[in-house]
Amino acid sequence: MEKVILVGVNTSKSTAIFAEEIEECKRLCEACNYEVIEVILQNLDMIDRQTCVGSGKLIEINELCENLEIENIVFYNNLSPLQISNIAAICNCDVFDRTGLILTIFSIRARTREAQIQTEMARLRYELPRLIYSDNHGDQQRGGSGVKNRGKGETSLELKRREVERRISNLKKELKALQTQTNIQKAQRIKSNLPMVALIGYTNAGKSSLMNALLKINHSQEDKQVFEKDMLFATLDTSVRRVQFASGKEFLLFDTVGFVSNLPLDLIEAFKSTLSAIKEADCLVQVFDSSSTQIEYHEIATMDVLKKIEANQLPILNVYNKCDLIDERTKNDGIYVSTKTNEGIEELLKRIEEMVYPTTEEMECIIPYSDLSIIQMLKQTSTVEFLKDEDKGRRIRVVCSKDVAEKIIKYSVGEENE
Structure with missing residues (x-):
């Protein structure tokens, strides 16, 4: 694993929430194969427009990079192209921000062509302004000036811009073709008249594990199990499975991409077709990691995404997963389950049936x-x-x-x- 320094600036958040988000950012680093060996935090009234952190703190970061032979710095805060360029120049390191980190994870984890296209589109939109700034900044450092040099720079810049925009356009066309097939499958699901239930929640809450537990209760074949792993964003693609209740009635269960706090807008936009499965559901099963100390915070982050995709009015059943890891059960607005011991899984199926087949x-x-x-x-x-x-x-x-x-x-x- 590559060693990195994680830097975070807090301007207005509570100490508890900021600590949780820094911890989440550390896990994002781990998901990118980075080992965080030092965390540097600073409280400021406002972000420095040039370097994000204050000048004194940046000197400290630079010295740390030199002493520890660090080549990568990750910022919890989203950075402007100017900030990235300035920090990289002073510290002589590659600089990444939180959005870039998430995009890297998505690029690694995307398994289907649809997820790969959506991720690449989001990355290109994210990189375009940084590419343009890098080109302009490079010309300034080389002392480029005058009409002749400027013309060359503009031509080079325009070529890069057009190349990126052309790639985005081609990806949109390919995605549209894939979505035509998706729409056919959607029409077939609607025609089946089976209720649709979507698993939603914070990343790594155990949604895929819960889907597999429900499939096992249903005596599903091994090839119907979905991918699950203890890591952030293990699932990027929407999986759908047919599940049967004890009564013989059936429903369609969707496993969806997990959420994080402040999910980048470009990612929400790029994954609209994937997230559409949530909007089409008859009810949502919101999965929490009951061993987490930040359940309320995770719920706020999840509801924020639901509002952005206009799905916050759907019926929601709260499920507190990993109950085998806790001693106290303080929540009374849902069901406690364990995909490890199967506790609560049958009760969950009964509750889902009551919601989608109300008697x-x-x-x-x-x-x-x-x-x-x-x-x-x-x-x-x-x-x-x-x-x-x-x-x-x-x-x-x-x-x-x-x-x-x-x-x-x-x-x-x-x-x-x-």
Whole structure:
């Protein structure tokens, strides 16, 4: 592994969140085969437009690079072309920022042609302004001036720009052709009338492991298992599998690319076709690593991406994975599961079935006047129609789930208490 120094500047975030994001950046470095041997942090009121960090801190970084023979510096902050150029010139190192790091990981992990195209498009859009700046900056360092030299520089720059833009255009055409096939498959899925469920969540929360656990419960063949590994962005491609409930009913389960905080906009744009599987789902299963200390932070990051792709209004079931690694279970808004021990997997399937195949019952009830608060509770979960007031209480018609029906069965017309 290549040795790197990780640098981060905090201008406004809380200490806890900043520490979590730096830790995440370290994991991004590891995913790129970089070994972080030193972390340098600085608090500033605002980022230095020339070098990101302050001048004194940059001298410290330069000395560290010389003493430790470091050739690569990774910045947690996204850098402008000017900042990258200035830092590289002073420290005599290759300089990368967080977005560049994520793009490198995506380039390494992309397995299907569609993911490869989307990643390359995002990288080209990211590199274009840096390429242009590098060309201009190189001319200045060489002392290029005057009409003659400027003309040559502009011609060289224009050729580079056109080459990149031509490549992006060709990639768009190839992606469109691939998406035609994807749309055919999508139409076939819709025609099947099977509910669609998407696994979403922070990268490395265990979505692929959960999909495989659900497939094993379904006695799936080995070749239906999806790729899983304990690393960031192990999954970039959307996998879809048919899963059967114990009742015999079926649904389509999608495994999607994981999210990180502040996912670069170019990546969201490039992966819109992949993320579209989320928008088309009937419900979302949001997977958390229950052993993480930053679950709330991960949820904010996930919801941020859902808002950007306009999928934040879909029904969501929270699943807390890796429960075998924790002692306390403090969350009561979802299900705890372990893909290692299979704890909670069958219960999860039941909950998904309730969401995509809701069973309802219609019943008439007489609610005693002393228990009228029950009607307000019913209105939150069921359809309630007022019929009339009687001596014993208020007669209503309720369309509700099986679970709710069991709770109010004692009020049902026809029961002994009527």
